[in-house]
Amino acid sequence: MSDLEIWITIAALVAATALTRSSFWLVGHHITIPPRIQEMLRFAPACALAAIVAPDIAFGPGGELNISLANPKLLAGIASIAFYLLRRNMLHTIIFGMLVFTVLRVTQVFGVAG
Numbered sequence: 760m761s762d763l764e765i766w767i768t769i770a771a772l773v774a775a776t777a778l779t780r781s782s783f784w785l786v787g788h789h790i791t792i793p794p795r796i797q798e799m800l801r802f803a804p805a806c807a808l809a810a811i812v813a814p815d816i817a818f819g820p821g822g823e824l825n826i827s828l829a830n831p832k833l834l835a836g837i838a839s840i841a842f843y844l845l846r847r848n849m850l851h852t853i854i855f856g857m858l859v860f861t862v863l864r865v866t867q868v869f870g871v872a873g
Contacts, residue, residue, distance in 0.1 A: 812836075815832065816830075816832045816833050816836045817833065829867075831860055831863035831864050831867055832860065834859070834863055835856050835857075835859040835860035835863060836856070838855070838856065838859045839852050839853075839855060839856030839859070842855045842856070
């Protein structure tokens with residue numbers, strides 16, 4: 760690719776990004792979203808987060824499914840879910856989950872467990 764082609768590509772990507780992000784701002788007040796759709800959109804961030812986190816927890820580095828008890832990410836995820844159900848505090852859940860994951864990884868790396 761020549762320098763001109765690279766700059767044209769960058770300019771096209773900037774324009775596409777600006778247009779798609781500003782379209783809601785420019786015409787958003789003219790569109791009425793039904794209450795049912797608004798209610799469903801409340802769950803979109805949680806679904807997006809789950810779609811990002813779940814594959815990282817359940818799959819190994821080679822893309823193979825790893826749902827064994829030797830998977831520290833899976834165990835930390837399960838422990839985090841249980842902790843959240845008991846405490847209902849997201850910040851404490853994140854800290855607890857990272858502590859559990861760190862302990863599991865350290866014991867796995869240094870061979871303390873199994």
